[in-house]
Amino acid sequence: MRRDLILMSLPPTYTRVVFAERPVGDIVPHKTFRIEPEHKLADLEPGEKQVLVAVDYLSLDPAMLLWLNENPYREPVRIGDTMDAEGLGTIVKTGKDSKWKVGQTVKGGFGWTEYAQMDDGAVALHEVPQGGQLLDFLGPLGNIGMTAYFGLFEIGKPKPGETLVVSGAAGAVGSLVCQLGVLKGLKVYAIAGSDEKVQWLEKELGVTKAFNYKNKDVYDQLKEHMGTFDVFFDNVGGEMLEFMLTRMNLHARIVICGGMSDYNNPTPSGIKGHLNLISARALMQGFLFFDYASKFGPAVAEMQQWLSEGKLKRKYYIVDGVKSAPEALPMLFSGGNTGKLIVRVSNIREGVETKE
Amino acid sequence: MRRDLILMSLPPTYTRVVFAERPVGDIVPHKTFRIEPEHKLADLEPGEKQVLVAVDYLSLDPAMLLWLNENPYREPVRIGDTMDAEGLGTIVKTGKDSKWKVGQTVKGGFGWTEYAQMDDGAVALHEVPQGGQLLDFLGPLGNIGMTAYFGLFEIGKPKPGETLVVSGAAGAVGSLVCQLGVLKGLKVYAIAGSDEKVQWLEKELGVTKAFNYKNKDVYDQLKEHMGTFDVFFDNVGGEMLEFMLTRMNLHARIVICGGMSDYNNPTPSGIKGHLNLISARALMQGFLFFDYASKFGPAVAEMQQWLSEGKLKRKYYIVDGVKSAPEALPMLFSGGNTGKLIVRVSNIREGVETKE
Numbered sequence: 001m002r003r004d005l006i007l008m009s010l011p012p013t014y015t016r017v018v019f020a021e022r023p024v025g026d027i028v029p030h031k032t033f034r035i036e037p038e039h040k041l042a043d044l045e046p047g048e049k050q051v052l053v054a055v056d057y058l059s060l061d062p063a064m065l066l067w068l069n070e071n072p073y074r075e076p077v078r079i080g081d082t083m084d085a086e087g088l089g090t091i092v093k094t095g096k097d098s099k100w101k102v103g104q105t106v107k108g109g110f111g112w113t114e115y116a117q118m119d120d121g122a123v124a125l126h127e128v129p130q131g132g133q134l135l136d137f138l139g140p141l142g143n144i145g146m147t148a149y150f151g152l153f154e155i156g157k158p159k160p161g162e163t164l165v166v167s168g169a170a171g172a173v174g175s176l177v178c179q180l181g182v183l184k185g186l187k188v189y190a191i192a193g194s195d196e197k198v199q200w201l202e203k204e205l206g207v208t209k210a211f212n213y214k215n216k217d218v219y220d221q222l223k224e225h226m227g228t229f230d231v232f233f234d235n236v237g238g239e240m241l242e243f244m245l246t247r248m249n250l251h252a253r254i255v256i257c258g259g260m261s262d263y264n265n266p267t268p269s270g271i272k273g274h275l276n277l278i279s280a281r282a283l284m285q286g287f288l289f290f291d292y293a294s295k296f297g298p299a300v301a302e303m304q305q306w307l308s309e310g311k312l313k314r315k316y317y318i319v320d321g322v323k324s325a326p327e328a329l330p331m332l333f334s335g336g337n338t339g340k341l342i343v344r345v346s347n348i349r350e351g352v353e354t355k356e
Numbered sequence: 357m358r359r360d361l362i363l364m365s366l367p368p369t370y371t372r373v374v375f376a377e378r379p380v381g382d383i384v385p386h387k388t389f390r391i392e393p394e395h396k397l398a399d400l401e402p403g404e405k406q407v408l409v410a411v412d413y414l415s416l417d418p419a420m421l422l423w424l425n426e427n428p429y430r431e432p433v434r435i436g437d438t439m440d441a442e443g444l445g446t447i448v449k450t451g452k453d454s455k456w457k458v459g460q461t462v463k464g465g466f467g468w469t470e471y472a473q474m475d476d477g478a479v480a481l482h483e484v485p486q487g488g489q490l491l492d493f494l495g496p497l498g499n500i501g502m503t504a505y506f507g508l509f510e511i512g513k514p515k516p517g518e519t520l521v522v523s524g525a526a527g528a529v530g531s532l533v534c535q536l537g538v539l540k541g542l543k544v545y546a547i548a549g550s551d552e553k554v555q556w557l558e559k560e561l562g563v564t565k566a567f568n569y570k571n572k573d574v575y576d577q578l579k580e581h582m583g584t585f586d587v588f589f590d591n592v593g594g595e596m597l598e599f600m601l602t603r604m605n606l607h608a609r610i611v612i613c614g615g616m617s618d619y620n621n622p623t624p625s626g627i628k629g630h631l632n633l634i635s636a637r638a639l640m641q642g643f644l645f646f647d648y649a650s651k652f653g654p655a656v657a658e659m660q661q662w663l664s665e666g667k668l669k670r671k672y673y674i675v676d677g678v679k680s681a682p683e684a685l686p687m688l689f690s691g692g693n694t695g696k697l698i699v700r701v702s703n704i705r706e707g708v709e710t711k712e
Contacts, residue, residue, distance in 0.1 A: 071635050237631065259631045272626035275593065275615045277642030279427050284640045286633030 010054075010092060013038045016113035017325055019077045022069055029326035032068070033083060033112075044117040046095035051118055053089035055110045058343040059138040060085070060325065061172075062258050062332050063288070082111035083325070087345070088126070088137055089116065100125075107137050112325045114345055131308035139314050139340050140176060140303045146289040147257065148176035149299045154292060155255045155285050156231040160185040165226060165244065167213075168235030168260055170197035172314075172340035175205060177233045179312055182206050189226040191218075191240060193335050204313055219243055228252075236261045238269050245273035248280040256286040260333050315339025366410075366448060369394040372469035373681055375433045378425055385682035388424070389439060389468075400473040402451035407474055409445035411466045414699040415494040416441070416681065417528075418614050418688050419644070438467035439681070443701070444482070444493055445472065463493050468681045470701055487664035495670050495696050496532060496659045502645040503613065504532035505655045510648060511611045511641050512587040516541040521582060521600065523569075524591030524616055526553035528670075528696035531561060533589045535668055538562050545582040547574075547596060549691050560669055575599055584608075592617045594625050601629035604636040612642040616689050671695025 020034035027033075046052045067077050067084055077084055087110040091100050099120050100106070108123035110116040126137050139145060151173075158164055164181040168174040169190035178201060181188040190201040190210040201210035209225050211218050228247045234240075237259030244254065261269070277284065292299070306312045317337040319328045322345045331337045376390035383389075402408045423433050423440055433440055443466040447456050454476050456462070464479035466472040482493045495501060507529075514520055520537040524530040525546035534557060537544040546557040546566040557566035565581050567574050584603045590596075593615030600610065617625070633640065648655070662668045673693040675684045678701045687693045 066635055241630075256630060256633045258634070270626035270628035271630060274597075274612060274627060274630075274640065275642070277612045277640060278614070278644065279422055279642070281643050281647060282641070284630065284633060285638070286631070286635070287637050288634065291637060 010041060012041060014041050014044075014114040015039070015322055016082045016111070017322055018080055019068065019083050020079065022076075022079070027065070027068075027326075027330050029330065033326040035323050035326070041115055044115055046093050046098065046117055048096045049098055049120040050095040051091045051098050051100050051106075051120065051123065052093035053106065053108065053110060053116045053118055053123065054092045055087050055089040055114055055116060055322070055345040056105075057089075057135060057138060058085045058087040058110065058112060058322070058325065058345055059142065059144075060329050060332060060341040060343060061143060062260070063143075064329060065333075082113050084109060084111050085325075085343075086110075086138065086143060088134060089123075090346070091123075105134065107142075112322050112343075114322055129304040129307055131310055132304065135316050135340075135342060136307060136314070138342060139172065139316065140307060140312050141300050143289055144172045144340055145176060145303050146292065146296060146299060148173050148180060149303065150289050150292040150295070151255045151257050151287055152177050152180050152231070152233060155287050156233060156253050158184060158186050158231045161187070162230035163187045163189065163226065163228070163249070164231045164233065165189040165191065165222075165229045166233045166235075167191045167240050168258065169201055169207070169210065170194075170338060171235060171260075173257060174233070174235050175201070175314065175339070176312070178205050178207050183306065183311060186231075189222070189229070191222075191236075197338065213240060222247070231255065233257060234259075237271075242269075242271050242273055245271060245276045248276060248282045250280055250282075252280055252282040254282065254284040256284055260335075316342050318342045318344050320344050366397060368397060370397050370400075370470040371395070371678055372438045372467070373678055374436055374468075375424065375439050376435065378432075378435070383421070383424075383682075383686050385686065389682040391679050391682070397471055400471055402449050402454065402473055404452045405454055405476040406451040407447045407454050407456050407462075407476065407479065408449035409462065409464065409466060409472045409474055409479065410448045411443050411445040411470055411472060411678070411701040412461075413445075413491060413494060414441045414443040414466065414468060414678070414681065414701055415498065415500070416685050416688060416697040416699060417499060418616070419499075420685060421689075438469050440465060440467050441681075441699075442466075442494065442499060444490060445479075446702070447479075461490065463498070468678050468699075470678055485660040485663055487666055488660065491672050491696075491698060492663060492670070494698060495528065495672065496663060496668050497656050499645055500528045500696055501532060501659050502648065502652060502655060504529050504536060505659065506645050506648040506651070507611045507613050507643055508533050508536050508587070508589060511643050512589060512609050514540060514542050514587045517543070518586035519543045519545065519582065519584070519605070520587045520589065521545040521547065521578075521585045522589045522591075523547045523596050524614065525557055525563070525566065526550075526694060527591060527616075529613060530589070530591050531557070531670065531695075532668070534561050534563050539662065539667060542587075545578070545585070547578075547592075553694065569596060578603070587611065589613060590615075593627075598625075598627050598629055601627060601632045604632060604638045606636055606638075608636050608638040610638065610640040612640055616691075672698050674698045674700050676700050 015037040023032045091104045106123035164186040166174050166177050170192040178190050188207040190207040198210040198212050201207045228249045230249050232244045232254045235258040238261030317339045325343050371393040379388045447460045462479035463482050520542040522530050522533050526548040534546050544563040546563040554566040554568050557563045584605045586605050588600045588610045591614040594617030673695045681699050
């Protein structure tokens with residue numbers, strides 16, 4: 001960490017991206033959001049027990065769509081406010097009595113901005129674990145990892161030898177779920193949207209078999225190779241969910257993590273087979289990772305252990321500049337990115353390597 | 357019990373109803389089933405540890421629809437076999453070494469027949485509890501009661517003071533669920549299909565408020581009076597389920613007991629709001645009562661206690677003659693019956709009173 005460079009490089013102004021208009025249906029990047037350059041950095045002077053953070057990386061996640069409108073689980077982002085986002089940053093200034101030091105890397109809810117003034121207690125220190133990299137705190141060790149971990153283990157409750165099927169399997173969460181399944185001794189069937197992804201899932205992640213849902217005979221293939229399942233970790237919804245409702249073992253569990261096919265669809269196709277839940281005595285359950293905050297410690301420790309043993313693979317798809325965030329976000333729903341979508345904001349922290 | 361009459365009155369032949377043709381969509385009474393009169397009763401001579409039962413009453417239940425076609429939870433009824441059904445009957449003959457006595461009332465899976473030859477172990481003795489009546493063994497103390505009890509308590513897991521909403525609330529299961537909810541200190545909102553049913557639910561069963569779903573403003577009424585819910589016991593599916601998916605409290609539980617609106621609908625409407633399960637961290641779960649067989653004892657005891665205290669009301673809707681069963685069964689899906697649907701088969705047992 002080149003502390004002298006950090007301190008020298010603070011610019012007079014910074015850019016942030018604000019939430020401009022509630023979307024009806026799809027996000028329209030430069031209508032839903034507005035780029036605001038040339039805010040004075042001097043206005044972000046950290047007060048008592050506060051810090052100024054230069055944002056290095058921001059995480060873009062499907063859940064962000066839920067933050068833009070009325071929803072039951074949190075206040076929506078207010079019009080005119082900086083768009084919320086979790087990120088990694090470097091402390092570049094400390095206020096009176098701050099417990100932090102300039103140069104430390106921290107994680108926090110900085111939002112879509114180049115600089116953020118934060119309370120001491122609103123940021124947390126992170127050290128890169130052996131076998132890991134900084135970005136892993138926005139991947140396996142962050143929200144994505146906790147989503148995969150608690151969705152699979154707390155909702156899916158898989159037992160060794162059971163059959164797990166994962167849709168959106170090459171995505172940030174899905175690819176972790178596949179690997180957790182393999183690590184826990186499950187038969188893992190992965191569904192993704194290209195032959196390249198299928199190859200990656202089978203050869204790199206070691207799933208039992210992967211399927212390209214764009215193949216016309218995908219349902220026949222699934223019947224032949226997968227048969228029926230115990231746990232379905234669903235990131236996609238739509239037709240595949242409908243099909244899976246006909247392929248449940250007794251007491252099957254469908255983990256509703258997302259519905260990418262429906263996010264993208266002005267008229268969600270819906271599901272007609274929910275009565276099959278009766279004869280299979282099965283459940284469909286939604287969840288949000290942050291309900292399990294009290295259990296993050298052991299979960300992160302287990303993920304770090306796997307990372308240090310080289311047992312978890314992950315990809316990062318990085319776009320540059322906070323200004324890119326509005327156009328990058330919709331990629332999560334169109335399949336445009338492969339791997340965890342990240343915005344690289346600052347140039348202060350140089351060249352973090354990415355791994356495939 | 358007039359034992360002499362029973363023994364004198366055995367006829368030379370009996371009638372049964374067999375499963376003739378697997379239905380595609382709706383049941384067509386005299387195509388799906390075939391009435392077979394004039395079977396020789398002498399062919400049903402009970403062997404060692406067997407009995408001959410004169411069937412008094414048969415229960416008609418929505419689950420029967422699931423028995424007619426391939427399904428994951430039990431073998432379908434075979435073409436040409438007597439249609440399966442649970443019933444109450446009187447032992448009229450005993451085979452060698454049978455533990456039963458002529459004149460005893462027993463419950464068993466007799467099927468749609470006037471007489472059944474049964475193994476000793478396939479029938480169970482029932483004594484009418486104080487405050488109850490024989491038919492209660494096909495109601496609160498039978499499959500219907502166990503469905504209400506375990507669906508509500510094991511899947512719904514209501515806590516005192518929570519809000520319960522019940523669709524098909526004037527039906528056999530629904531009306532019991534409403535009362536169990538009231539007994540357990542829940543706020544109970546009931547949905548039924550006529551103003552008369554609404555009156556009965558409010559005035560007789562004591563629910564907090566009942567709604568006629570045929571009223572155009574039913575959704576506005578539900579919003580105003582119920583607001584949001586913790587447990588939805590769903591017998592109906594369709595539009596009401598769709599609506600309820602938008603009215604969930606955090607950690608809401610939707611108990612999928614049936615889907616009468618869809619049983620009757622050649623193109624099920626389906627549900628489009630399943631992603632709301634995520635933000636509410638809610639679940640939809642199907643169940644079948646017989647998975648809880650190991651817990652029937654205490655459940656029946658609790659139901660008997662409530663019956664003896666006059667705390668459980670129930671209605672029986674009785675059709676006469678086993679020949680009526682094929683035409684009666686579809687009433688379960690059209691709302692034609694009010695109360696538990698029962699076929700009175702035999703005249704041996706006279707005039708069991710029914711209560712409203």
